[in-house]
Amino acid sequence: MKVFIAGVDGYLGWALAQHLVKRGHTVAGNDIFLRREWVEEVESTSATPVYSIDERLAAFREVHGVDLIFREVDLLDYPALREFLAEFQPDAIVHLAEMPSAPYSMIDQKHAAFTQTNNVIGSLNVLWAMREVCPDAHLVKLGTMGEYGTPNVDIPEGFFEIEYRGRKDVLPFPRQANSFYHLTKVHDTNNTMFACKTWGLRSTDIMQGVVFGTRIDAMGDDPRLFTRLDFDQCFGTAVNRFCCQAVVGHPLTLFGSGHMRRGFLPLRDSIQCLTITIENPPQKGEYRVFNQFEETYTIEELAQKVKEAGAAVGLDVEIGYYENPRTEKHEHYYNPDRQHLIDLGYVPTHDVVAEMKIMLQDLLPHRDRIMEKREILVPDIWWDRERHRAQQISPETTK
Amino acid sequence: MKVFIAGVDGYLGWALAQHLVKRGHTVAGNDIFLRREWVEEVESTSATPVYSIDERLAAFREVHGVDLIFREVDLLDYPALREFLAEFQPDAIVHLAEMPSAPYSMIDQKHAAFTQTNNVIGSLNVLWAMREVCPDAHLVKLGTMGEYGTPNVDIPEGFFEIEYRGRKDVLPFPRQANSFYHLTKVHDTNNTMFACKTWGLRSTDIMQGVVFGTRIDAMGDDPRLFTRLDFDQCFGTAVNRFCCQAVVGHPLTLFGSGHMRRGFLPLRDSIQCLTITIENPPQKGEYRVFNQFEETYTIEELAQKVKEAGAAVGLDVEIGYYENPRTEKHEHYYNPDRQHLIDLGYVPTHDVVAEMKIMLQDLLPHRDRIMEKREILVPDIWWDRERHRAQQISPETTK
Numbered sequence: 001m002k003v004f005i006a007g008v009d010g011y012l013g014w015a016l017a018q019h020l021v022k023r024g025h026t027v028a029g030n031d032i033f034l035r036r037e038w039v040e041e042v043e044s045t046s047a048t049p050v051y052s053i054d055e056r057l058a059a060f061r062e063v064h065g066v067d068l069i070f071r072e073v074d075l076l077d078y079p080a081l082r083e084f085l086a087e088f089q090p091d092a093i094v095h096l097a098e099m100p101s102a103p104y105s106m107i108d109q110k111h112a113a114f115t116q117t118n119n120v121i122g123s124l125n126v127l128w129a130m131r132e133v134c135p136d137a138h139l140v141k142l143g144t145m146g147e148y149g150t151p152n153v154d155i156p157e158g159f160f161e162i163e164y165r166g167r168k169d170v171l172p173f174p175r176q177a178n179s180f181y182h183l184t185k186v187h188d189t190n191n192t193m194f195a196c197k198t199w200g201l202r203s204t205d206i207m208q209g210v211v212f213g214t215r216i217d218a219m220g221d222d223p224r225l226f227t228r229l230d231f232d233q234c235f236g237t238a239v240n241r242f243c244c245q246a247v248v249g250h251p252l253t254l255f256g257s258g259h260m261r262r263g264f265l266p267l268r269d270s271i272q273c274l275t276i277t278i279e280n281p282p283q284k285g286e287y288r289v290f291n292q293f294e295e296t297y298t299i300e301e302l303a304q305k306v307k308e309a310g311a312a313v314g315l316d317v318e319i320g321y322y323e324n325p326r327t328e329k330h331e332h333y334y335n336p337d338r339q340h341l342i343d344l345g346y347v348p349t350h351d352v353v354a355e356m357k358i359m360l361q362d363l364l365p366h367r368d369r370i371m372e373k374r375e376i377l378v379p380d381i382w383w384d385r386e387r388h389r390a391q392q393i394s395p396e397t398t399k
Numbered sequence: 400m401k402v403f404i405a406g407v408d409g410y411l412g413w414a415l416a417q418h419l420v421k422r423g424h425t426v427a428g429n430d431i432f433l434r435r436e437w438v439e440e441v442e443s444t445s446a447t448p449v450y451s452i453d454e455r456l457a458a459f460r461e462v463h464g465v466d467l468i469f470r471e472v473d474l475l476d477y478p479a480l481r482e483f484l485a486e487f488q489p490d491a492i493v494h495l496a497e498m499p500s501a502p503y504s505m506i507d508q509k510h511a512a513f514t515q516t517n518n519v520i521g522s523l524n525v526l527w528a529m530r531e532v533c534p535d536a537h538l539v540k541l542g543t544m545g546e547y548g549t550p551n552v553d554i555p556e557g558f559f560e561i562e563y564r565g566r567k568d569v570l571p572f573p574r575q576a577n578s579f580y581h582l583t584k585v586h587d588t589n590n591t592m593f594a595c596k597t598w599g600l601r602s603t604d605i606m607q608g609v610v611f612g613t614r615i616d617a618m619g620d621d622p623r624l625f626t627r628l629d630f631d632q633c634f635g636t637a638v639n640r641f642c643c644q645a646v647v648g649h650p651l652t653l654f655g656s657g658h659m660r661r662g663f664l665p666l667r668d669s670i671q672c673l674t675i676t677i678e679n680p681p682q683k684g685e686y687r688v689f690n691q692f693e694e695t696y697t698i699e700e701l702a703q704k705v706k707e708a709g710a711a712v713g714l715d716v717e718i719g720y721y722e723n724p725r726t727e728k729h730e731h732y733y734n735p736d737r738q739h740l741i742d743l744g745y746v747p748t749h750d751v752v753a754e755m756k757i758m759l760q761d762l763l764p765h766r767d768r769i770m771e772k773r774e775i776l777v778p779d780i781w782w783d784r785e786r787h788r789a790q791q792i793s794p795e796t797t798k
Contacts (some may be wrong), residue, residue: 078508109477109527113520120519120586121512124579128508152568153561162552162561167732169551171573175589180523183593187519187586190574194582198726198782327597333566383597 003278004090004137005029006075006126007097008068009036009053012142012211012270014227016094018218019271020278021064028069028088030081030097034118035228035235038104044232044376047244047366048214051224059224075122078129086133092278094140095126098188101234102146102179103325103381112180119184120191127195138281139203140274141192143185145263145293145336147207149176150329155336158205158289178328179383196287203286204277208270209263209293212239213355214362216268227267229363231370233379238299239264241377242306243359244370250377251320251392252307258300258321258395261334263293266355269348276344291338294348302352309356313364323390327383402677403489403536404428405474405525406496407467408435408452411541411610411669413626415493417617418670419677420463427468427487429480430496433517434627434634437503443631443775446643446765447613450623458623474521477528485532491677493539494525497587500633501545501578502724502780511579518583519590526594537680538602539673540591542584544662544692544735546606548575549728554735557604557688577727578782595686602685603676607669608662608692611638612754613761615667626666628762630769632778637698638663640776641705642755643769646762649776650719650791651706657699657720657794660733662692665754668747675743689739693747701751708755712763722789726782 003020007013008029017027039045060068069088073080075097098119105115130137148155161170175186195201219225230236231244242252273292282288303319310317380389402419406412407428416426438444459467468487472479474496497518504514529536547554560569571592574585594600618624629635630643641651672691681687702718709716779788
């Protein structure tokens with residue numbers, strides 16, 4: 001199949017491109033390297049070194065024996081996007097080219113407006129370009145489990161049948177996102193659902209859990225083919241942050257009680273699931289939603305697992321409780337479905353602790369890179385207050 | 400009270416400003432006259448002459464005896480918006496400064512992207528400015544009944560209690576909007592709900608039906624104080640279009656079967672409801688939703704009423720059935736609630752036909768202005784096809 005990856009230089013995109021060519025697919029992609037800029041802006045860096053795009057593309061050709069067809073095209077540059085897609089004629093488009101950070105979107109008006117413009121208009125442009133030049137392609141759109149929030153009922157995959165005042169209908173499950181970033185994913189969901197219904201486009205909307213991990217098998221051992229691994233408050237996801245903190249002997253920065261429960265999955269399973277989705281497209285006009293995660297854990301449970309994985313590789317990991325800069329429920333019901341991908345063949349690769357051990361071993365050689373940025377390990381972007389570093393607290397005060 | 404009206408030069412804004420000063424409120428507002436430009440762009444004009452902002456403001460002072468505090472400020476110019484609100488310190492902000500047309504948003508990629516940027520980022524900027532300079536103000540945000548679409552169950556006012564797999568929660572009612580314009584209203588709803596929850600802002604989100612009518616009492620008989628009245632496919636709402644068509648002897652352009660049912664209300668009741676909302680603010684941190692319409696009618700029923708009102712003023716009105724350029728259900732269940740405003744004192748002013756008679760009498764002197772634009776009375780913007788004029792069809796073919 002011909003697969004177009006928007007955001008191919010990113011954490012997921014760079015890994016997915018390699019996995020797909022290993023399976024015999026032809027891959028093209030775009031990027032304008034904003035992720036590299038944003039991480040610099042928040043005064044951080046990737047724990048694993050990230051090579052220049054030219055070095056990456058050269059290594060890709062050398063190791064995988066095929067070209068990654070690449071153009072530096074912004075999704076907001078509609079004519080250029082349209083032309084690229086018209087020429088490549090993808091069977092599938094995987095849209096990973098969004099600003100992916102909740103705290104970054106909450107910094108101030110400028111960052112919120114940038115996030116919503118970049119994500120919503122970028123995705124809207126993909127929909128229009130599909131309509132105009134590749135209406136049969138399958139859009140694999142990356143949403144987030146965060147779209148649903150934490151309702152007091154089970155979370156189905158996108159839609160639910162309800163009875164209300166004696167009548168029935170199948171309706172989109174209500175979304176209650178909790179940052180201007182998460183809200184862009186909801187906006188994209190609504191725009192995409194409409195485009196499928198009105199124009200007969202086909203799309204799988206992936207409500208993905210929090211991804212963690214340093215590698216997938218397709219990367220082999222060439223460091224030029226490794227993906228990035230962020231550990232700052234904006235672009236580092238929970239487990240990735242915890243593992244980097246463990247490696248430099250910083251307390252794991254657990255927010256509040258740490259009882260917030262979320263869905264998680266390793267990078268290799270995210271790539272596995274995206275590949276299953278690409279290789280099993282929906283019907284023309286079909287809009288379907290997959291909840292994509294391996295298991296739900298509380299943040300505290302994950303911190304305990306990182307402690308356990310750390311002990312196995314000789315690290316003495318301390319867990320710290322910090323003020324929660326996010327406005328969110330600490331105690332809540334959480335029971336999302338995740339059957340669609342399992343029905344299509346998804347089998348989790350490892351248990352979580354095994355994956356964490358691999359991560360810690362990959363990160364240990366880069367201890368100095370993380371140590372150098374040690375001061376950004378504690379968050380200072382608040383949902384409802386001016387910026388200031390969160391303080392460590394006694395776990396008792398969060399009860 | 401001090402009321403800020405964003406989009407004060409528009410159809411609703413200009414009427415609301417006059418009604419509010421008549422009731423003793425102080426009114427400020429902004430506008431950058433985009434509505435005037437858009438209507439020109441689609442090669443139409445207002446049936447009632449629209450005076451320049453300077454003439455309007457002079458007449459306002461002369462007739463109402465007070466100034467309308469006005470600045471030409473774009474909501475996308477955040478520093479200017481913030482400064483205006485910081486200086487005026489409104490008790491209420493009525494946000495009417497959006498691009499309000501479904502067909503305009505469906506013309507092409509450029510119009511869709513403009514609509515979503517203008518509406519979503521404009522509203523987002525209002526939320527940030529409120530947080531920063533007037534966090535106690537009440538945001539009266541204009542949504543649309545079109546956010547809900549046409550589900551097969553009753554439509555509550557914003558939220559509903561459901562039981563799902565044996566558990567209960569009160570959740571936002573699912574939105575299924577049917578154009579990139581209507582989708583902006585859904586995006587705004589989601590952003591506003593989040594801002595109220597996270598920052599403690601207060602907002603009433605008005606899901607308004609389709610408004611029609613030429614005047615409210617506060618305008619008196621000075622033509623400089625009349626509001627605009629559009630009749631083109633983009634900016635003319637159903638009844639306004641029908642009345643203008645009736646006046647020039649053009650068949651009423653009913654789309655498809657005309658069985659689509661929607662909520663409608665006269666301009667004077669829209670202004671009455673907005674005023675009730677402003678004068679009865681929610682609690683700090685409260686986000687509430689009002690469905691705002693007088694009654695639901697099918698488009699065919701409304702066309703019959705325009706025919707009836709026409710006969711009363713000596714017009715022989717013909718009803719035409721045209722291909723429907725919109726992709727929408729022609730036959731559907733529709734039963735929305737509208738109790739909140741009634742509980743606060745809303746009483747419909749006239750019956751619909753009485754209002755239509757007033758409209759036709761107001762429009763008859765402007766027959767030549769409409770006649771001149773006769774060729775734009777039939778729509779040519781399609782939801783899923785290239786632009787071309789819709790053809791008149793036999794009502795039998797729509798069955």
